[in-house]
Amino acid sequence: MLPETLQQHEAAAAIDRDLPGAVAGGHDRLGETTLEVDPARILEVCRYAKERLGFNRLSAITCVDWHPSQPRFEVVYHLHAIRGHRRLRLKCRVAENQPLESAIGVWRSADWYEREVFDMFGVEFRNHPNLSRILMPLDWDGHPLRKDYPIHGFKYSYKDE
Amino acid sequence: MFLQNQFERNFLTTSVDYVFNWARKSALWPLSFGLACCAMEMIASSTGRFDIARFGAEVFRPSPRQADLMIVAGTVTLKMGPVLRRLYDQMPDPKWVISMGACSSVGGPFNTYSVLQGVDKIVPVDVYVTGCPPRPENLFYGLLKLQEKIDQMTTLVKRPTEVRLHESMLEEFRRQVRIAQINQPSGELVTLA
Numbered sequence: 001m002l003p004e005t006l007q008q009h010e011a012a013a014a015i016d017r018d019l020p021g022a023v024a025g026g027h028d029r030l031g032e033t034t035l036e037v038d039p040a041r042i043l044e045v046c047r048y049a050k051e052r053l054g055f056n057r058l059s060a061i062t063c064v065d066w067h068p069s070q071p072r073f074e075v076v077y078h079l080h081a082i083r084g085h086r087r088l089r090l091k092c093r094v095a096e097n098q099p100l101e102s103a104i105g106v107w108r109s110a111d112w113y114e115r116e117v118f119d120m121f122g123v124e125f126r127n128h129p130n131l132s133r134i135l136m137p138l139d140w141d142g143h144p145l146r147k148d149y150p151i152h153g154f155k156y157s158y159k160d161e
Numbered sequence: 162m163f164l165q166n167q168f169e170r171n172f173l174t175t176s177v178d179y180v181f182n183w184a185r186k187s188a189l190w191p192l193s194f195g196l197a198c199c200a201m202e203m204i205a206s207s208t209g210r211f212d213i214a215r216f217g218a219e220v221f222r223p224s225p226r227q228a229d230l231m232i233v234a235g236t237v238t239l240k241m242g243p244v245l246r247r248l249y250d251q252m253p254d255p256k257w258v259i260s261m262g263a264c265s266s267v268g269g270p271f272n273t274y275s276v277l278q279g280v281d282k283i284v285p286v287d288v289y290v291t292g293c294p295p296r297p298e299n300l301f302y303g304l305l306k307l308q309e310k311i312d313q314m315t316t317l318v319k320r321p322t323e324v325r326l327h328e329s330m331l332e333e334f335r336r337q338v339r340i341a342q343i344n345q346p347s348g349e350l351v352t353l354a
Contacts, residue, residue: 136275137240144274152272 002026009033011053011088018052019044032089039075039092043101046077046090050106055079055088058103061113063121067147071095073123077103099124102131120145178316185229185255186217186311189304192228192248193221197235199262199294206297213297216304225251230307231284232300236264237277249284257311259303260286263293 005028006012012035016023022045026035037045049055059078066072077090094100102125103110114125115134122143125131133140142149195203206213213219222228225248237245249258260280263269266289268278280286287310290303 135240150274 006033006035011049011055011086014053015045015048019048032087034089034091037090037092039094039098039100042075042077042090042092043103043106046079046103046106049079049088049090053088054081054083055086057082058107058109058113059087061103061110061117063117063123063145065121065145065147066093071098073121075100075117075123094123096122097124099126101126102128104128119143122146178314181316182312182314185314186308188220189216189218189230189257189307190220190222190228191218191230191232192225192252193223194231194245194248195234196237196241197262197264199234199264202294202297202300203232203234203261206300211297211301213301213304216301216308218304225249226253228252229256230259231256232259232261233265233280233284233286234261234294236269236271237280238275239277240275242277242283245280246283255314257287257307258284259288259290259300259307261290261300261303262295263291266291269293 002012002016002023003025006016006026009028012023012026012028012033015035019041022038022041024036024038026033028034035045057080059080060076061078062076064074064076066074071093073094073096074091075094079088079090080086081088092100100123102114104114104125105127111128111130112134114128115131117123118125118128118131119133119135120143132138136144193203195201205211207219207221218230225231229252231249231252233245249256258280260266264271264276265280266286268276270293272278277283288303288307290299292299295303
């Protein structure tokens with residue numbers, strides 16, 4: 001259900017009108033628009049935003065770990081329309097081991113962003129052509145930006161000196 | 162033997178060593194190996210304001226095959242570690258390593274999951290340069306220290322060993338080992354190579 005503050009927002013109202021039920025909430029503060037999207041329908045919303053609303057550039061995909069609250073992860077999509085310089089932020093909450101649909105069919109630039117989110121948080125993206133680690137070594141264990149990952153390194157664990 | 166004892170310290174060998182060391186220390190070719198902000202200072206030290214060419218180390222080579230000094234300038238991540246070791250192995254002998262800055266020396270402020278805590282864990286380091294990042298003058302000081310170190314190298318001169326083993330001393334050593342083995346309760350004989 002779209003909150004009242006967003007009823008007048010052009011893009012938000014259009015998404016809510018044509019894809020009923022996809023937007024669960026959102027807010028429009030400080031000149032930034034955020035929509036909370038149902039994770040099952042994120043691909044639908046992305047495609048609509050690109051093809052009908054003109055958000056032709058994917059600025060970033062990132063993720064927030066809200067451990068220990070559930071569902072744990074919040075995947076954030078920053079969209080940008082080069083014509084008119086409009087921006088839109090999509091958020092969807094996913095639990096651990098809950099895969100999202102890959103946005104690579106909409107924006108090709110989603111490729112590395114999704115690999116980074118997978119590498120750092122362990123969020124899986126379905127139908128991604130090559131979902132492997134992008135920053136850490138390929139044989140790395142764990143996902144470093146999770147809140148339950150150890151903060152400190154191994155500086156004081158050397159025994160040989 | 163004719164050549165025996167011909168390579169100890171004498172006029173000829175020390176002179177040849179002097180020339181070798183002079184050539185090596187005055188024309189160090191560093192590998193351009195900037196990893197983080199220390200690389201900026203390394204680049205600055207090669208510019209006209211600081212001018213590393215005054216010490217003969219201005220020829221930064223992009224290929225490890227042509228370099229004989231590796232200035233590890235910056236944070237070494239665990240992913241970069243094997244690459245760094247490989248580059249070091251590809252450099253021709255004789256080769257030297259300067260660990261520039263706090264990060265490459267001891268990990269710096271990055272006691273995190275992804276950062277190697279000191280480049281000396283994977284390559285032998287000759288000179289450590291402190292600073293975060295070090296100023297070019299600081300790097301020059303390290304470079305001069307390295308030149309001093311190269312000056313001490315002996316290529317042709319064989320340093321005389323401190324203790325010369327005589328055959329009778331070796332025989333005495335073998336005898337003591339035999340005695341020690343007899344007294345062992347397990348009875349296992351340790352063969353002396």
